[in-house]
Amino acid sequence: METKRLIIVAVGGQGNLLASKVLGEAALLADIPVRMSEIHGMAQRGGVVESAVVFGDAESTIISDGEADVLLGFEPSETLRALNKCNAETVVITNTAPLPPFTVAIGKGTYPDLNELQKLIRQKTARMVAFDAQALAKQAGNFMSLNMVLLGSLIQTGIMPVSAENVKKAIRTSTKKAFVDINIKAFELGFEAAAKAA
Amino acid sequence: MHKLLTKNPGQKMLLLGNEAIARGAIEAGVAVASTYPGTPSSEISLNFFQMAQESDLYFEYSTNEKVAMEVAAAAANSGLRSMCVMKHVGVNVAADALMTLAYVGVKGGMVVLTADDPYMFSSQNEQDNRYYAKLSGLPLVEPSSVEEAKDLIAYAFEISEKLQEPVLFRTTTRINHSSAIVTLGKIKVPQTKGDFVKDPFNLVTVPAVSRKLHVKLLENIEKAKEFSEASQYNFITGNGKWGIICNGVSYNYASDAIKELDIADNIRFLRxxxxxxxxxxIIKPFLKACEKVLIIEEGEPYMEEQVKAFAQEEGLILPIRGKAKDLFSRLYEYDPAQVRENIARFFEVPYTPAVKPDISDVPELPQRPPTLCAGCSHRATYYAVKKAAEGLGTIYPTDIGCYTLGVLPPLSTADFLLCMGSSVGTGCGFSASTDKKVISFIGDSTFFHSGIPGLVNAVFNNHNFTLVILDNSTTAMTGHQPHPGVDMQDFNLTGYGRVSIEKVVRAIGVPHVEIIKPYRVNKSIAALKEAIDYEGVSVIISKEACTLYAQSLKKARGKPFYINEKCKDHRECVNELACPAFYIEGERVHINADLCSGCAVCAQICPEKAIVPVRSKEKIRSS
Known part of the structure; x- marks a missing residue:
């Protein structure tokens, strides 16, 4: 089957490893080949956490610069930083609620202008879905469900070969029981948000 | 039940590479496992630790990798299957045991896993541990995928038992931290009770014995070569004239590249x-069938050197290339596009790389380096040390752990680092060689690992420096593993001893020892000043639990703080502590109440006393 490559970038603590695990479990349910890799040595120390998910007939678990089909960004400046993973055909989905790094607070850097940031991403890629996923996570009942909101919008684009139904099943089996309902709600809100953006 | 103990052969599971390896060991009937935690290997032993609590597996977090190696070596010499897990640099620590264990050999199977880290995602170097196999004469196996890693563990145990030698099992980060769908196999019931049969003239390595054992080792290498030549893990696909030789993850990148470049008909591919x-x-006939050969291996030209030697023996003159300026580097990890491009260039195949976006107009983005957590006790200690040592031009040797992040400004409390324990030995050296004040930092787990001999040396040779032991009650960096100073009741486990760092330090004879609570800023500064002024060896034990660990144990967390209207914007809090709970909004400093752990360090240094505990939600808003 055709290979689809997804890069997820986030800040440590935003839950992108769980998001990729849910995708992996959903692929397992549908019997779709999947390989993933992650760099999480410093995940709890506020650094950038990147994971790669490769669906289909490929042996590699990592994705080279310029070769992502979809870039899913949990934090807008990190989405922009990962633009080197994209090409003109790449679809970008990004949260627009910023989480400025500490370097900004101590005056060692300037956080990019959010409008300029969106403009740049839109110019250089095929399509961008951008919305305040943090607000939707809160609406779902827990700000930690940001990852599920973004999964919802990812699945809505239809680029990944996993169905909403299987992802929801995977959410039920591989996220904490106490949060399943919130997570499903968050997934649905993200799905709707992406549909509206289209 | 632990998911890796599932008895359901044929079931498919999404597993992390490290989980697949742990499962592989369980399927192979491992009885004894030991480790010192180190990324990227840590989840293997975490799973062993968890499974040992509900199965017959004996597992221990050993004090360091050398001890772990010795524990596993003795188990294997008592007839049990044992496994010893460490990161690549851990093998340096264990090498003394390993090199002679190769002479002595084993009775039960023994697998030594080395997790190499090309690109140094979380390591101080990217040494290629395949050379340890060559150095020790021990067989070496390397998986290319998560699924293969599981099956290769059982194979490694079989080879080990056939040869009566430990087998080295090398992974790289992209095996350890990749996930894939793995099919479970049958679990072999382990033999858990061993017996040691005395045989001193084969097992006690005095020179006369070792001279004999070295002969045996060389014979064993010949036997191992036959196994390697017959191994299903060395295989050729394709029958073209263009040869490619790969190991590990580079095999995946090359496999994808051959497909994408549509050159399978021309390729002869040796994994x-x-x-x-x-x-x-296998290699000599392979070379004879090829016009030219490309060797793709991350790290050093380990295979390339041997393949070229084989070609020389056969008088072959075909081009064999790998590491070169215009091909592959000895640096960092490889990626699929780089491998594809180099294959295309070497075999002169047309290739159009993906068009990357022009990012020249993207503004420079603020860096997001990993940083000490909000409320981290190390930050409090570093602040106190900097205040106590103000104006002294101090050298700060540091060590391996979260606290190495003190290297970043504004803390800037790390000047020199080699390896685990080096803060103490280099502290001795700097104090002997310069007139500068020397203050070394070492974590609690690292102190047990390899800090103690350095401290004994400091007392014996009467060096003049201060060692600050950052005791946060856990091995924080690698995911909160226990160490000998930890209360195992935290894990609901009994039957463990506990070693007091203070008693060890005092027993060594350190003349000046003081314990501080780093969240008490002024008292800590005063104690540190005294220690720094002391002529001779002084030790400060800075005791405060890792804030993440305390939270995971549901131990009380202080109330968050906020900044009230008294704030005159001195910004000492932000500029000197750099706690990530601070943020700037509307030109004013605020505290993120979700991140603040209530350590109150900033409250103590604020000149206006404007940082106070949150009493109600109203106050957070008004801040």
């Missing part, structure tokens, strides 16, 4: 999974 000894009888 090496049993890489010491190199399979001469």
């Amino acid at each position: 090496i999974g049993f890489s010491y000894p190199m399979p001469e009888k």
Whole structure:
């Protein structure tokens, strides 16, 4: 089957490893080949956490610069930083609620202008879905469900070969029981948000 | 039940590479496992630790990798299957045991896993541990994928028992931290009770015995070569004239590249999974069938050197290339596009790389380096040390752990680092060689690992420096593993001893020892000043639990703080502590109440006393 490559970038603590695990479990349910890799040595120390998910007939678990089909960004400046993973055909989905790094607070850097940031991403890629996923996570009942909101919008684009139904099943089996309902709600809100953006 | 103990052969599971390896060991009937935690290997032993609590597996977090190696070596010499897990640099610590264990050999199977880290995602170097196989004469296997990693563990145990030698099992980060769908196999019931049969003239390595054992080792290498030549893990696909030789993850990148470049008909593809000894009888005919050969291996030209030697023996003059300016680097990890491009260039195949976006107009983005957590006790200690040592031009040797992040400004409390324990030995050296004040930092787990001999040396040779032991009650960096100073009741486990760092330090004879609570800023500064002024060896033990660990144990967390209207914007809090709970909004400093752990360090240094505990939600808003 055709290979689809997804890069997820986030800040440590935003839950992108769980998001990729849910995708992996959903692929397992549908019997779709999947390989993933992650760099999480410093995940709890506020650094950038990147994971790669490769669906289909490929042996590699990592994705080279310029070769992502979809870039899913949990934090807008990190989405922009990962633009080197994209090409003109790449679809970008990004949260627009910023989480400025500490370097900004101590005056060692300037956080990019959010409008300029969106403009740049839109110019250089095929399509961008951008919305305040943090607000939707809160609406779902827990700000930690940001990852599920973004999964919802990812699945809505239809680029990944996993169905909403299987992802929801995977959410039920591989996220904490106490949060399943919130997570499903968050997934649905993200799905709707992406549909509206289209 | 732990998911890796599932008895359901044929079931498919999404597993992390490290989980697949742990499962592989369980399927192979491992009885004894030992480790010192180190990324990227840590989840293997975490799973062993968890499974040992509900199965017959004996597992221990040993004090360091050398001890772990010795524990596993003794188990294997008592007839049990044992496994010893460490990161690549851990093998340096264990090498003394390993090199002679190769002479002595084993009775039960023993697998030594080395997790190499090309690109140094979380390591101080990217040494290629395949050379340890060559150095020790021990067989070496390397998986290319998560699924293969599981099955290769059982194979490694079999080879180990056939040869009566430990087998080295090398992974790289992209095996350890990749996930894939794995099919479970049958679990072999382990033999858990061993017996040691005395045989001193084969097991006690005095020179006369070792001279005999070295002969045996060389014979064993010859036998191992036959296994390597017959191994299903060394295989060839395709029958073209363009040769490619790969190991590990580079095999995946090359496989995808051959497909994408549509050159399968021209390629003869050798995957090496049993890489010491190199399979001469496979490689020589392979070379004879090729016009040119490309060797793709991350790290050092380990296979390349041997393949070229085989070609020389056969008088072959075909081009064999790998590491070169215009091909592959000895630096960092490889990626699929780089491998594809180099294959295309070497075999002169047309290739159009993906068009990357022009990012020249993207503004420079603020860096997001990993940083000490909000409320981290190390930050409090570093602040106190900097205040106590103000104006002294101090040298700060540091060590391996979260606290190495003190290297970043504004803390800037790390000047020199080699390896685990080096803060103490280099502290001795700097104090002997310069007139500068020396203050070394070492974590609690690292102190047990390899800090103690350095401190004994400091007392014996009467060096003049201060060692600050950052005791946060856990091995924080690698995911909160226990160490000998930890209360195992935290894990609901009994039957463990507990070693007091203070008693060890005092027993060594350190003349000036003081314990501080780093969240008490002024008292800590005063104690540190005294220690720094002391002529001779002084030790400060800075005791405060890792804030993440305390939270995970549901131990009380202080109320968050906020900044009230008294704030005159001095910004000492932000500029000197750099706690990530601070943020700037509307030109004013605020505290993120979700991140603040209530350590109150900033409250103590604020000149206006404007940082106070949150009493109600109203106050957070009004701040």
